[in-house]
Amino acid sequence: MNLKHLISMRDLSRADIHQILDTASSFKDVLKRDIKKVPALRGKTVVNLFYEPSTRTRTSFEIAEKRLSTDVVNFAVSSSSVTKGESLFDTIKNIEAYGVDFVVVRHASSGVPNFIAEHMDVSVINAGDGMNEHPTQALLDAFTIRDHKGSFEGLEVAIVGDIIHSRVARSDMIGLLMLGSQVRFVGPPTLLPPQPPPGVRMYYSLEEGLTGVDVIIMLRIQMERMNKSFFPTTADYFSHWGLTKERLARARKDAIVMHPGPMNRGIEISSDVADGPQNVILQQVTNGLAVRMSVLYHLSGGEYHA
Amino acid sequence: MPKKLYIQNGHIVDPSQNLDGPGDILVEDGTIVSVDVSSAKSRTKARPAPGEAHVFDAAGMYVVPGFIDMHVHLREPGFEHKETIETGTKAAVKGGFTSVCCMPNTSPVNDSHVVTGFILNRAAETAVCRVFPIGSITKGQRGEELAEIGCMHDAGCVGFSDDGKTVMNSLIMRRALEYAKAFGSILISHAEDSVLAEDGVMNEGSASAHFGLRGIPAAAEEVIVARDIILAQMTGGKVHIAHVSAKGSVELIRRAKKDGVNITAETCPHYFTLTDMAVAGFNTAARVNPPLRSDEDVAAMKAGLADGTIDAIATDHAPHHRDDKLVEFDKAMSGISGLETALALSLQLVRDGVLTMSQLIAAMSCAPARILGLPLGTLSAGAPADVTVFDPKPCWTVDSQQLISKGRNTPFHGMTVQGLPVMTIVGGNIAYSL
Numbered sequence: 001m002n003l004k005h006l007i008s009m010r011d012l013s014r015a016d017i018h019q020i021l022d023t024a025s026s027f028k029d030v031l032k033r034d035i036k037k038v039p040a041l042r043g044k045t046v047v048n049l050f051y052e053p054s055t056r057t058r059t060s061f062e063i064a065e066k067r068l069s070t071d072v073v074n075f076a077v078s079s080s081s082v083t084k085g086e087s088l089f090d091t092i093k094n095i096e097a098y099g100v101d102f103v104v105v106r107h108a109s110s111g112v113p114n115f116i117a118e119h120m121d122v123s124v125i126n127a128g129d130g131m132n133e134h135p136t137q138a139l140l141d142a143f144t145i146r147d148h149k150g151s152f153e154g155l156e157v158a159i160v161g162d163i164i165h166s167r168v169a170r171s172d173m174i175g176l177l178m179l180g181s182q183v184r185f186v187g188p189p190t191l192l193p194p195q196p197p198p199g200v201r202m203y204y205s206l207e208e209g210l211t212g213v214d215v216i217i218m219l220r221i222q223m224e225r226m227n228k229s230f231f232p233t234t235a236d237y238f239s240h241w242g243l244t245k246e247r248l249a250r251a252r253k254d255a256i257v258m259h260p261g262p263m264n265r266g267i268e269i270s271s272d273v274a275d276g277p278q279n280v281i282l283q284q285v286t287n288g289l290a291v292r293m294s295v296l297y298h299l300s301g302g303e304y305h306a
Numbered sequence: 307m308p309k310k311l312y313i314q315n316g317h318i319v320d321p322s323q324n325l326d327g328p329g330d331i332l333v334e335d336g337t338i339v340s341v342d343v344s345s346a347k348s349r350t351k352a353r354p355a356p357g358e359a360h361v362f363d364a365a366g367m368y369v370v371p372g373f374i375d376m377h378v379h380l381r382e383p384g385f386e387h388k389e390t391i392e393t394g395t396k397a398a399v400k401g402g403f404t405s406v407c408c409m410p411n412t413s414p415v416n417d418s419h420v421v422t423g424f425i426l427n428r429a430a431e432t433a434v435c436r437v438f439p440i441g442s443i444t445k446g447q448r449g450e451e452l453a454e455i456g457c458m459h460d461a462g463c464v465g466f467s468d469d470g471k472t473v474m475n476s477l478i479m480r481r482a483l484e485y486a487k488a489f490g491s492i493l494i495s496h497a498e499d500s501v502l503a504e505d506g507v508m509n510e511g512s513a514s515a516h517f518g519l520r521g522i523p524a525a526a527e528e529v530i531v532a533r534d535i536i537l538a539q540m541t542g543g544k545v546h547i548a549h550v551s552a553k554g555s556v557e558l559i560r561r562a563k564k565d566g567v568n569i570t571a572e573t574c575p576h577y578f579t580l581t582d583m584a585v586a587g588f589n590t591a592a593r594v595n596p597p598l599r600s601d602e603d604v605a606a607m608k609a610g611l612a613d614g615t616i617d618a619i620a621t622d623h624a625p626h627h628r629d630d631k632l633v634e635f636d637k638a639m640s641g642i643s644g645l646e647t648a649l650a651l652s653l654q655l656v657r658d659g660v661l662t663m664s665q666l667i668a669a670m671s672c673a674p675a676r677i678l679g680l681p682l683g684t685l686s687a688g689a690p691a692d693v694t695v696f697d698p699k700p701c702w703t704v705d706s707q708q709l710i711s712k713g714r715n716t717p718f719h720g721m722t723v724q725g726l727p728v729m730t731i732v733g734g735n736i737a738y739s740l
Contacts, residue, residue: 089632109634110518111588130636132518170518193515 001298005124007113009135009174017179021143023302024287024294031067031290041068041300046102047095049075050127054106056261057127057137060285061104064292073100088112089119096120102296105129123299131165136295137260138171140288142179144280145215147287148256152179158209158251160186160241161219161268162230164193168260172217173200184209187241190230206241210250218243218259221268234267243269248278256280310334311734312354316364316695318343320371321668322684331369332359333691336734341685364695367728370667371683372404372692374674375645377469377494377548377572377620380406380437382428383421384413389625389712391425392432394645397623397711399738401645402727404692405436405682406623407674409469410447417442417453419461426462434737435730436692438464438678443482443493449473452482459489464678467494469548470595472530474500476537483543492544492570492677497530497555498522498596507636509597513582519635522597524552531555535562538569546677547571549622551596553606560615570677571610572618575651576642576717578607584717590631590638591706592717594624608660617673619666621648625713643706643713650723653698657724695729702726 001016012020030038046065050058058074065072075095077083095103102123105113110130117124128134142152149155157176163169163185173183177199185192185202186209196202203209210216221237231237248257257269257279265271273279311333318329318341329343330353342349354361375398381389391408398406408425410416416425422439429437441458445451447468455466466486472495473479479493486493503526508514510521531547535558538545550556550573562569576594581601584592592598610616624641631638652670655661661669671694675683682692701724706714730738 087629087632088634107634109636111635114588115634130518131520167518194510195512195515197512197515 001302003299005113005117006135006295006299007117007124007126008133009138009171009178014178017139017142017175020139020291020294020298021146023297024143024290027293028287028290031286037067037069039069040297041070044101044300045071045073045099046104046296047073047075047100049095049103049105051077051105051107052128054127056285057106060288061127061292064289064296067289068293068296070296088115092116092120096122102299125295125299128167130167131170132167133171134167135171136288136292137168138175139295140284140291141172141217141258142175143287143291144258144284145256147283148280149214152176152181155181155215156184156213157181157215157217158184158186158213159217159219160206160209160243162191162221162225163187163219164191165225166219169219173197184213186210188231188237191225206243206247207250210247213251214255216243216248216251216255216257218257218269220260220262221264238267242267243273245270245272245276248273258284261285310354310359311731312359312361313364313369313693313695314349314353314361316367316369318369318685319663319667320685321664321672322371323686325685326664331685331693333693333731333734336691338685338687338689338691340687362695362729366699367695367697368663369693369695371671371685372694372730372732373402373649373670374405374680374683375403375621375623375648376407376618376674376678378406378408378623378645379411379625379641380408381412381625383424387712388627388630390432391428391437392434393710393712394623394625395433395435395437397645397709398435399730399732400710400727402649402694402696402730403435403645404694404730404732404737405438405680407438407440407464407678409440409467410442411470415442415447416440416458417445417447419454419457422458422461422463435732438462438680440465440467440469440494442466443468443473444478447471449475449478452478452485455482455486455491456489459491464680465492465494465546467496467548469494469496472496472498472500476533479534480537480541483537483541483545487541487543490679492546494546494548495530495534496548497527497534499526499529502526502529507593508585509582509599511582511600513585517585517588519585524554524599524603527552527596528554528558531558535559535567535569539565539567542568544568549574549577549596549620550607550610550616551577551599551603553603556606556610556615560610560613563615570617571615572620573607573611573616574620574622575644575648578604578611578655579651580717588635589717590633590635591642591715591719593635593638593640594642595640608655611655611669612660612665617669617677619648619652619669620674621645623711625711626715627712628714631715641715642717643709643711643715645711646709647704647716647718647723649696649727650725651718653725654723691731691734693731694727696725696727698725700724700726
């Protein structure tokens with residue numbers, strides 16, 4: 001795999017994805033060891049450039065980077081020159097002048113990772129850009145699905161909730177379609193695309209959308225969507241699109257329930273499902289570390305053998 | 307230097323006189339003296355003696371009434387780092403335009419006769435083509451109270467617009483349409499429901515879904531076009547729809563014209579040349595408002611120009627500084643620097659058989675003159691000698707760094723286009739020559 005950046009799931013072939021997941025499996029074994037650190041990326045420097053508040057993704061990347069022995073610099077935007085009005089262009093040119101190897105970037109505007117890759121000589125990893133993509137989340141979701149289901153061919157996957165604003169939904173869709181799964185979008189019409197993307201079926205009814213599925217990916221519902229009239233109240237939302245035990249029963253018996261976090265219990269998911277036997281939400285978190293280690297490893301040339 | 311200018315052997319196209327064929331033009335004292343479309347033999351006899359006139363041989367070229375761009379942003383006063391009246395008009399004459407109408411979203415806004423006077427004074431000092439200011443409809447373009455439409459009309463404004471913004475308050479728009487009737491003035495509507503457009507950055511559709519960018523639905527334009535048609539019908543005022551981009555708008559305007567509503571419309575070269583796929587790679591040069599739309603909309607622009615639903619081609623020349631575009635797509639300013647590419651892009655419509663050459667010249671010259679009531683857009687004897695000579699043949703590659711305009715923001719960079727202005731004559735003076 002000769003890859004410099006991971007900006008979009010479209011950057012990857014089906015074989016690339018499987019290779020990243022295979023390597024992630026090896027790293028997952030490393031994470032179970034007493035000493036969890038490998039020297040694979042010793043001497044390399046990563047800047048975590050987070051323009052949006054993020055605890056989980058940033059922490060996950062930072063742990064993954066440290067497990068690979070990279071030097072990690074967190075560029076916290078609130079305390080940086082950005083708040084003094086510096087442009088993105090000037091900020092990244094400054095970071096480039098430090099001579100770093102990787103930039104892991106999260107930004108509220110779609111396309112910022114492309115902008116950085118165009119103007120800066122580093123490997124760029126997209127940790128979420130606007131409503132565009134979040135490829136490492138899609139890879140860790142794929143890892144988790146493969147872990148439970150063995151393969152992707154013919155699997156029915158329902159992605160439920162705020163689809164149009166969700167970079168997770170978009171990257172999951174691109175990846176899962178490429179891997180041979182069937183993808184469904186489920187949610188209120190205000191939060192679904194006006195037309196289903198090629199290869200995707202859309203459902204307004206959660207009951208119908210969940211019938212017979214193997215995998216359910218729940219998305220976080222943001223409160224600001226309510227203030228902008230995408231739905232009237234959280235109660236109205238939950239009564240129609242909240243994942244309850246009864247609705248979960250429509251899915252296959254061995255269906256797994258996923259969520260990228262952070263969850264809103266009682267809004268998109270009930271506690272008995274969130275904590276129930278079919279949930280794999282915390283496994284996703286652990287898998288995220290292994291997958292991000294794998295991505296960094298492959299982008300740096302992938303010469304070390306764990 | 308002889309005071310006479312004689313342009314011979316060109317292909318004259320002047321829709322105002324139904325001329326379309328070889329001929330010669332004699333210009334003297336800034337005025338068209340005569341257009342001779344008789345046989346080559348008889349023209350040879352009538353030619354001025356050597357030394358009597360400056361003679362230009364336009365064999366193989368078109369000689370047409372000077373182009374009038376009824377929609378440009380010259381950025382002066384206030385944003386001289388983006389463009390000035392001088393640089394903008396230099397770009398205009400290079401593009402074959404002899405007149406431009408500058409939109410009022412300067413700083414300060416052209417919402418009073420004082421600013422109008424400033425613009426006209428600067429134009430007298432620095433412009434190389436005619437400059438006709440457009441005043442704002444409301445004070446500060448805030449959409450709340452009427453600006454001094456009457457005084458600005460007296461000072462030289464040829465139309466009124468809050469371009470860049472929509473007059474969202476329908477009552478204000480109604481009053482403006484009524485008040486402007488007293489001066490015979492036209493209102494130019496920037497049609498976009500800002501609430502419906504929300505914080506979108508490109509056309510809403512499969513492309514926005516593909517790129518993960520927030521969309522602006524075509525409906526945001528169409529609902530305001532529909533409203534302004536209804537208000538024009540109700541008030542009897544004159545309304546011109548700026549930069550039409552959506553198929554639904556074309557259909558609404560077509561019906562309104564059939565119903566006898568006092569409405570005209572323009573579109574821009576980018577709306578009949580590019581689709582929303584041009585933003586691929588988050589290319590901020592393709593960010594423009596209204597946004598580039600779908601294949602269907604592009605086809606509707608062509609059909610609208612062909613059947614006369616859309617009267618005019620304007621550029622919406624919107625120069626920006628590099629720093630305004632070298633940012634996140636969400637933060638990038640909207641606009642395309644369009645004066646220098648307009649002719650070549652529009653000639654493609656003739657090569658593709660969408661328009662006749664005569665229809666194209668009408669859309670770029672006669673129609674804007676008619677809509678704004680300017681005594682231009684014609685080569686008839688006695689008219690001001692605003693003449694454009696262009697060669698339809700040369701192919702050239704657009705290079706943003708070669709633009710005369712300060713605004714190098716063009717999504718056509720690297721595209722090979724065909725057709726080039728050779729000479730632009732404003733009031734009998736050669737303002738540009740290749």
